[in-house]
């Protein structure tokens with residue numbers, strides 16, 4: 264296969280990486296990791312990623328940890344730092360309603376949009392960690408109420424960003440003739456959201472640009488995509504889809520599987536169990552009992568967002584094939600985590616993205632011929 268395929272087109276699947284702005288990397292394991300959570304490590308990583316062909320970086324928001332991940336840098340400030348260290352990469356900052364309200368978010372993100380010439384986006388978090396909310400004195404709402412608040416948050420944010428004299432009467436947020444100046448640069452910052460429950464899809468179909476979901480098989484993703492698309496169509500909207508995956512690329516599948524086994528064998532059982540206990544407040548607490556982590560096993564929980572389930576574990580050829588299968592299931596963006604981020608992001612850019620682009624071009628030609 265040619266390793267000099269065409270560059271990305273509008274139809275190409277896009278790549279994002281999880282910013283390790285939290286200690287311990289993206290696995291709840293004591294396996295040695297060369298990933299750092301500090302600013303110098305992350306600036307360098309952002310530069311490597313944009314060179315490697317990544318379009319987005321996603322920062323995380325956490326205020327406490329009861330399950331490893333002891334230290335956490337704040338997402339918006341950290342995102343701005345990465346934007347000033349790069350020139351092409353878009354950075355998605357996570358916002359948690361409660362600590363943030365739309366007023367602060369609209370102002371902060373509008374300023375960063377000017378500072379970065381439009382490279383900032385947001386990821387609206389609806390909340391799953393009740394212990395965190397209790398610790399910081401924030402009321403803990405029921406599952407679907409959290410999404411009702413998030414939806415109002417997004418409606419208010421879009422209103423403030425696009426209208427003068429913005430007036431809004433919600434149950435959670437209220438505005439009267441509010442005019443923000445300056446507004447963000449055009450195009451408006453993209454709005455991502457995380458979560459896999461029915462409430463998450465209902466909200467995405469109504470107000471979000473992107474639906475981020477936990478790791479899953481192409482079949483599991485397709486079921487979510489079908490539901491989301493039907494709901495979005497009913498609202499005359501379209502929503503893009505991003506899926507989490509933990510990548511282990513090695514020369515042979517056996518080597519990659521051995522690394523996975525080692526990560527799981529060295530998992531910190533107390534931290535994994537504490538995490539498993541807390542995530543019961545996510546999808547499982549919804550009326551349907553479905554959503555993020557509703558069916559996760561101990562091994563799944565070793566990666567925070569079920570990233571082993573997506574199975575990007577094997578040789579570069581196998582991984583590229585599986586990414587194209589995700590795309591065919593309706594995925595627009597693969598959100599990736601790695602054990603040793605700097606080295607493995609560079610490797611992904613050199614060995615996997617070119618294979619994905621070549622496969623995409625090949626399938627595009629086949630579809631045209633057919």
Ligand SMILES: Cc1cc2nc3c(=O)[nH]c(=O)nc-3n(C[C@H](O)[C@H](O)[C@H](O)COP(=O)(O)O)c2cc1C
Nearest residue numbers: 323324388389390457458459460475545546554555
């Ligand atoms: C890709 C992705 C990123 C997320 N990032 C964060 C985060 O930074 N901080 C956080 O507290 N929750 C984060 N979440 C959690 C979600 O916002 C949500 O609260 C959780 O997945 C429960 O969703 P569900 O009940 O709809 O399944 C993330 C979820 C996904 C899928």
